[in-house]
């Protein structure tokens with residue numbers, strides 16, 4: 001284990017953003033391993049991304065470095081969000097931009113999410129909030145390759161065709 005990589009968890013204040021999804025739960029204390037899962041991001045060009053589940057953030061966050069690397073076109077907030085680390089400090093260079101809905105795939109499980117862009121000092125590309133885990137409860141061991149998003153709800157709703165039907169506009 002490398003405890004260093006969990007050093008600077010980032011959280012985001014979504015007050016200014018009309019939520020696309022209801023944030024039922026924000027954070028909860030968590031100890032022990034933080035589960036990291038590799039998923040695929042995007043439509044045609046699928047990029048493997050390291051996703052930190054249950055990160056303590058309140059909104060999905062994507063690394064600015066990854067956004068630049070794969071050339072995701074982002075939108076700019078009229079009024080920047082304040083993205084805060086857990087110590088309350090505002091993360092510089094965060095909260096200005098957000099992505100269009102991006103497809104996030106794990107095996108046969110598909111979702112689409114809007115991500116806030118932030119400079120992540122973690123060894124992860126994407127942070128998912130607790131409400132995401134709540135909607136997509138992982139089956140099996142969180143910290144192994146055996147993790148699956150295969151709840152009855154997910155099997156019914158989080159399919160490839162569901163992400164293709166989904167539209168923001």
Ligand SMILES: [Zn+2]
Pocket residue numbers: 109111135136149153154155157158
């Ligand atoms: Zn699901």
